[in-house]
Amino acid sequence: LLLNKKERWVEKxxxxxxxxxxxxxxxxxxxxxxMIRDGRDVSCSLKHHPxxxxxxxxxxxxxxxxxxxxxxxxxxxxxxxxxxxxxDPRYFEIKYEDLIVASEQVLRKLFVFLDxxxxxSLLRYHERDLNPTSFVTSPEATKPMSxxxxxxxxxxxxxxxxxxxxxxx
Numbered sequence: 001l002l003l004n005k006k007e008r009w010v011e012k013x014x015x016x017x018x019x020x021x022x023x024x025x026x027x028x029x030x031x032x033x034x035m036i037r038d039g040r041d042v043s044c045s046l047k048h049h050p051x052x053x054x055x056x057x058x059x060x061x062x063x064x065x066x067x068x069x070x071x072x073x074x075x076x077x078x079x080x081x082x083x084x085x086x087x088d089p090r091y092f093e094i095k096y097e098d099l100i101v102a103s104e105q106v107l108r109k110l111f112v113f114l115d116x117x118x119x120x121s122l123l124r125y126h127e128r129d130l131n132p133t134s135f136v137t138s139p140e141a142t143k144p145m146s147x148x149x150x151x152x153x154x155x156x157x158x159x160x161x162x163x164x165x166x167x168x169x
Contacts, residue, residue, distance in 0.1 A: 008116070017082045024090060031114060034082040037096035039075040039169050040153035046071035068161055072168045100145045 016023065016032075023030050047066050052059045085091040092113045099106045103123055111118040126144045157165070 008114075014078065017078045020082070020085050020091070024088070031090050031092065032085065032088075033110065033113075034085070034091060034093045035096055035099070036079055036082070036093060038150070038153070039072065039079070040157065040165055041149060041151070042075045043068060043071040043165065044152045044156045045149075046074060069164060069168060072165055076169050097150060100147055100150070103145060 017034060020032055023032065047068055048064050049066075050062055050064060052061055054060075082091075082093070086093065092110060094106055094110065104120070107122060108118050126142060153161075153165075
């Protein structure tokens with residue numbers, strides 16, 4: 001597949017962490033990037049995900065409200081599945097918070113892993129003329145990286161939620 005003159009294919013579905021073995025069997029030269037984010041913030045996001053869906057070209061609010069224990073358990077299980085591959089040379093781990101705070105440093109290491117040249121313009125992705133219809137359910141993907149979702153759990157977790165996270169995670 002040649003897209004924008006690049007011979008790389010990237011698929012970012014979070015559930016792929018559950019299929020690493022299958023991916024490596026089918027694509028032995030594949031490389032897997034495991035993004036790990038603070039589980040408390042992830043569980044806050046998962047609790048209300050998806051927020052919207054597209055119906056007949058219009059964004060409709062879903063008011064999703066999943067049980068917190070299920071969201072925490074999903075994060076725990078998915079992270080564990082990824083960590084099982086830590087010793088595989090095709091696996092690379094990134095902490096989400098590190099990517100946001102030290103973007104260039106983290107991306108340089110990633111590009112070494114990918115055996116690709118690093119280009120500083122990557123950090124200005126949000127300045128590109130992006131097709132907004134490609135991001136209709138995730139408009140934040142067209143904005144600069146930000147720390148605004150860091151520690152989200154501090155405002156959303158009750159005391160019992162904190163105890164639940166500590167017990168499950």
